Amino acid sequence: MKKVKAMASEEENCENFEERVLKLVEAGYETVAREAIACKRCPLYKSAIRRVIGKGSCNPKVFFIGEAPGKTENETGIPFYGRAGKQLDKMVEYMGLSEEDWFVTNTVKCRPPENRRPKASEIECCKPFLVAQITLLDPKIIILLGNTAEKSYCPERKLEWGVPVEHEGKTVLKLYHPAALIYTASKIEVQRAFIDKNRELWQ
Numbered sequence: 001m002k003k004v005k006a007m008a009s010e011e012e013n014c015e016n017f018e019e020r021v022l023k024l025v026e027a028g029y030e031t032v033a034r035e036a037i038a039c040k041r042c043p044l045y046k047s048a049i050r051r052v053i054g055k056g057s058c059n060p061k062v063f064f065i066g067e068a069p070g071k072t073e074n075e076t077g078i079p080f081y082g083r084a085g086k087q088l089d090k091m092v093e094y095m096g097l098s099e100e101d102w103f104v105t106n107t108v109k110c111r112p113p114e115n116r117r118p119k120a121s122e123i124e125c126c127k128p129f130l131v132a133q134i135t136l137l138d139p140k141i142i143i144l145l146g147n148t149a150e151k152s153y154c155p156e157r158k159l160e161w162g163v164p165v166e167h168e169g170k171t172v173l174k175l176y177h178p179a180a181l182i183y184t185a186s187k188i189e190v191q192r193a194f195i196d197k198n199r200e201l202w203q
């Protein structure tokens with residue numbers, strides 16, 4: 001198996017997207033994680049305590065994409081660890097998924113300072129890790145948790161909430177980010193209706 005070449009230099013430009021994805025996929029999942037842990041390709045590494053690579057099954061039906069690591073995720077290295085994580089757990093339970101059925105990560109692996117949204121350039125720079133993870137884990141469906149996930153995975157499209165589409169050979173569905181359900185409780189019922197309408201996609 002080919003090895004990915006040495007760690008990228010600090011804030012190296014992020015060109016050659018396809019080439020990077022291909023090398024990561026060929027190198028395998030553990031190398032993707034190792035590369036992401038050592039990565040300095042965008043300025044976000046400066047505010048990261050720990051890289052947040054992802055959690056869940058290595059053979060998932062559903063691949064969730066969130067936004068970016070928050071404070072607790074930055075400290076633990078685990079995505080969706082705090083209140084949003086509890087909401088995600090409730091959502092996953094409502095979807096009828098078991099532990100082996102799902103995986104979750106974010107658009108970027110390092111926490112943006114001041115909890116700001118990741119910039120387009122940072123999302124683009126980190127995207128090869130995301131695409132390599134999706135390629136290697138090969139889920140049935142990708143669920144974009146909010147608009148930032150949409151900007152990362154299919155930036156040229158504007159998806160409707162709760163309406164599945166085909167994108168680059170994968171079924172993609174945009175749902176509300178679990179954090180949005182904490183701040184706007186009325187969205188919980190709407191989210192459940194989206195889930196009910198689309199259950200056959202992961203069952």
Ligand code: SF4
Nearest residue numbers: 039042045109110126
């Ligand atoms: S956010 Fe992604 S591209 Fe930027 S330094 Fe972290 S791992 Fe590298």
